[in-house]
Amino acid sequence: MKLQNYINGQLVEPVAGQYIDNYNPATGEVYSCIPDSDEQDVELAVKAAQAAFTAWANTTAEKRGRILMRIADLIDQNLDRLAEAESIDNGKPLKLAKTVDIPRASSNMRFYGTAIQHFASEAHYMEGTEAINYTVRHPHGVAGCISPWNLPLYLFTWKIAPALAAGNCVVAKPSEVTPMTAYLLSEICMEAGLPAGVLNIVHGYGHKVGAAIVSHPKVPVISFTGGTTTGKSIAATAAPMFKKLSLELGGKNPNIIFADCDFDNALYTSVHSSFANQGQICLCGSRIFIERPLYDKFKEAFVEKVKALTVGDPLEDGTKVGAVVSEQHMQKVLSYIELAKEEGGTILAGGHQVQVEGRCAKGWFIAPTIIEGLSAECRTNTEEIFGPVVTLIPFDAEEEVIEYANCTAYGLSATIWTQNLTRAHRVAHQLHSGIVWINTWLLRDLRTPFGGMKSSGVGREGGFEALRFFTEPQNVCVKL
């Protein structure tokens, strides 16, 4: 199957006619190819978006919302097809794609299709001076949206939906590693009646297509989710051009378990928060800190549960852990397991590649891996691995675990398990993390601000924050 770019309402070949192989990570085989686009395609996409902008910005919020809702409905109607495509492209269990990724993509569209109806402007009356200020929010024009491979359609729509709802036109690039559902979304947008040029999807490599979007002078706003190193290079290009930037970057999230926690809930959820999507969720808890009196009991039960997780064909029903996204990524994760051993870690479970039988014999699978015996400051415990690997670290005191939790450059999310709510709030406020969950994980209310502190990013997505990001405030002062 040959994917195409979606530019000016049409599915088109890349100008240079070059394509990139697209792999199924569960079989290790090429199963489709995608445009190897370059700045010529980005130029066409930006021109189409510019041409569509005035009409789209002047379309009423109600009508823009209606089109987004139609896209949401079509995503729901195509649930099975999209979920299967996501699973094949990414290696994630089909069940996860069906219950999390694709439903969330339609929720994103529906959320912003309705949120824009409630996005009000502000007015400030100046007592004594007899003047009023009112603040209007204009869409920027063409927004650039760049997303990663771990939650492909979920994160792609999380950016596109608020950008479009606010009246911008968009030039978007999905990860070249997982392009399939973005391609299917272009077909859906055509069916939903999204006007030509309002959304343009250009496939290809980050260093070509992504870089061309970021450096394009007619794209004044960039929303990026991906690695911290890529975020740095995007910021370096965008800053001197005074572009507005939203950066959602990496994480090294602490999962803090106090001895008074609800044990079963903490255990069950920690298995999930460690290994869901093969540990390739920016919010996964990769460092598990356990209060010493509970350490041995938790470790024993956790190891037993993790060893029982079925690693295998993502399309099979019982599979809990699918393939990691690419051979290159598998090698990176395995190299971190080697590093952990060099740093003195002991492997309690996993620690190796898994050979799955049958059609997945050449796929890229890693056994869920648990490591103990490492310091909180070592490289294994401070660098992002982004795979099915977690470490266990005991602690004695609250201040000690807060110091451990905060000792990385990242600050995306954290989880706290305790029945003592006073302590839960006290600890939460001292964690340098943009998102803190207490006695739960990945419970998301789309109205809340989403994003990280420190090297985990700049700005917040979610709720009205995203609509503010995708609009330019303008204050008008009237002397009465």
Ligand code: NDP
């Ligand atoms: P990357 O940073 O490698 O890539 C993200 C996207 O940027 C891809 O589409 C990529 O294209 C593109 N890109 C790469 N180089 C450039 C460039 N120079 N200019 C513009 N675009 C570029 O991240 P991954 O895809 O590997 O995703 C994993 C990372 O994403 C992890 O660090 C994870 O923590 C983070 N993440 C953060 C989230 C958050 O909300 N904070 C959520 C999910 C993931 P290509 O694929 O071709 O390289």
